[in-house]
Amino acid sequence: MLRAFLTFGVKPFIMETYYNPADLKKFGNIGEWEENLAKKFFDWYGDVFKEGDLTAREKSLIALAVAHTIQCPYCIDAYTQDTLEKGVTEKAMMEAIHVAAAIRGGSSLVHGVQMMNKAKKISM
Amino acid sequence: MIKSLHARHHQLANQQRQLEILENGIFKSGQFPTFRKKLESTGYHSLKPSRIEIFQVNVGYMCNQVCKHCHVDAGPDRLEIMTRETMQQCVDVLAATKIKTLDITGGAPEMNPDFMWFVEQAHASGVGEIIVRSNLTILTANPKYHSLPEFFKANNVRVCSSLPFYNAGKTDRQRGEGVFERSIQGLRMLNEVGYGIPETGLILDLVYNPSGAFLPGNQEQLQRDFKIELKNHFDVDFNSLFTITNIPISRFLDFLIESGNYEDYMEKLITAFNPSAVEGVMCRNTISIDWQGNLYDCDFNQMLGLKTSKSAGQHISTFDLSQLESREIIIGQHCFACTAGAGSSCQGSTA
Numbered sequence: 001m002l003r004a005f006l007t008f009g010v011k012p013f014i015m016e017t018y019y020n021p022a023d024l025k026k027f028g029n030i031g032e033w034e035e036n037l038a039k040k041f042f043d044w045y046g047d048v049f050k051e052g053d054l055t056a057r058e059k060s061l062i063a064l065a066v067a068h069t070i071q072c073p074y075c076i077d078a079y080t081q082d083t084l085e086k087g088v089t090e091k092a093m094m095e096a097i098h099v100a101a102a103i104r105g106g107s108s109l110v111h112g113v114q115m116m117n118k119a120k121k122i123s124m
Numbered sequence: 125m126i127k128s129l130h131a132r133h134h135q136l137a138n139q140q141r142q143l144e145i146l147e148n149g150i151f152k153s154g155q156f157p158t159f160r161k162k163l164e165s166t167g168y169h170s171l172k173p174s175r176i177e178i179f180q181v182n183v184g185y186m187c188n189q190v191c192k193h194c195h196v197d198a199g200p201d202r203l204e205i206m207t208r209e210t211m212q213q214c215v216d217v218l219a220a221t222k223i224k225t226l227d228i229t230g231g232a233p234e235m236n237p238d239f240m241w242f243v244e245q246a247h248a249s250g251v252g253e254i255i256v257r258s259n260l261t262i263l264t265a266n267p268k269y270h271s272l273p274e275f276f277k278a279n280n281v282r283v284c285s286s287l288p289f290y291n292a293g294k295t296d297r298q299r300g301e302g303v304f305e306r307s308i309q310g311l312r313m314l315n316e317v318g319y320g321i322p323e324t325g326l327i328l329d330l331v332y333n334p335s336g337a338f339l340p341g342n343q344e345q346l347q348r349d350f351k352i353e354l355k356n357h358f359d360v361d362f363n364s365l366f367t368i369t370n371i372p373i374s375r376f377l378d379f380l381i382e383s384g385n386y387e388d389y390m391e392k393l394i395t396a397f398n399p400s401a402v403e404g405v406m407c408r409n410t411i412s413i414d415w416q417g418n419l420y421d422c423d424f425n426q427m428l429g430l431k432t433s434k435s436a437g438q439h440i441s442t443f444d445l446s447q448l449e450s451r452e453i454i455i456g457q458h459c460f461a462c463t464a465g466a467g468s469s470c471q472g473s474t475a
């Protein structure tokens with residue numbers, strides 16, 4: 001395909017992807033089709049991340065960990081940038097992801113008890 | 125140690141080339157509004173000074189460090205140095221105009237052989253406030269600099285020092301191997317004579333700038349973190365932390381282009397444009413002087429070779445306060461960095 005492009009100027013087929021980094025900047029556009037609910041969401045979102053008993057920095061780190069749990073590429077981009085801006089160390093960022101991973105891994109493993117219960121119940 | 129762009133004959137050592145990059149591309153194509161357009165949309169048809177309160181003198185581009193983000197492109201290989209004659213002209217202007225603050229920068233200003241003479245003259249002539257922008261490592265670089273903390277104290281100097289982070293990793297990646305450790309030594313030397321210690325009246329401020337293509341976080345929150353971390357881990361005290369946004373010129377522009385971050389960074393600055401930061405931009409109360417005595421609206425314009433408007437006078441030898449205070453400030457796309465988010469200046473956030 002590349003050779004065809006170079007030789008004949010044929011435009012190569014461009015692979016579409018489900019995720020486009022540029023779409024993150026268009027997040028606000030969701031209001032175009034439902035303004036009222038979008039406004040409520042963005043207002044609430046803004047309030048969630050304000051300093052409270054948790055600092056803005058702690059909230060950003062939680063968001064980074066959750067972003068990895070739900071594996072949202074937009075959120076990972078956004079909160080990597082946000083934690084860096086808030087002066088979080090790279091080590092702390094990685095520690096937060098390990099917390100997320102430990103809960104995810106632990107969540108699978110703790111279901112091992114359910115498996116054991118079931119296995120014991122139906123086994124002789 | 126890396127060499128300056130200047131020593132490498134890099135294209136970005138050329139001021140005109142930097143301006144071409146900043147004026148063309150995404151701005152020429154109309155993808156993003158120019159700074160002038162953005163200003164106009166907020167009701168400013170030109171940017172005018174309020175009152176000149178800060179007289180910022182760049183005494184030369186020589187430095188013992190070669191920081192990756194340096195907007196001056198400073199380094200040991202830069203030989204541009206202000207002479208004593210030009211310094212005398214600066215002192216004369218300060219005495220005649222009663223501008224409150226003398227802000228001495230570089231390079232490492234201490235490396236100018238007439239640096240101490242300049243500070244003493246300014247102090248003796250009764251300048252209201254003298255700020256020295258010290259990179260900290262210079263204090264430990266050579267025995268001849270070890271007495272600088274005492275010298276600063278004797279001349280009632282306010283010390284303003286760069287420290288991009290409270291650990292070695294990020295600091296050294298931006299400022300060079302071993303810089304963090306030597307900066308901590310420098311901070312301790314300043315603390316020992318009373319700088320940064322409450323009630324001594326000796327002010328030691330730190331300047332934070334992001335170690336990459338992102339904006340600085342909230343100044344107050346970063347100050348809180350820096351205070352806790354520097355006290356707990358290094359027993360270091362300081363007064364205030366100022367956040368500064370990296371300006372997309374010189375070595376930081378090189379980093380942005382080389383790392384593929386230029387367009388995203390500019391977009392970030394433009395998206396974060398804060399109309400209320402315009403009021404407090406430092407070019408409205410500052411005048412910048414280069415090693416040859418030329419006048420600029422700020423240190424960044426100095427590095428781009430954008431002198432003050434011709435009608436206001438462009439050299440210290442013809443310094444006219446009232447003309448300068450009614451001048452039109454020269455602007456460009458790099459100005460978006462000073463109006464992004466909470467605003468940015470040599471005195472920290474502005475909005």
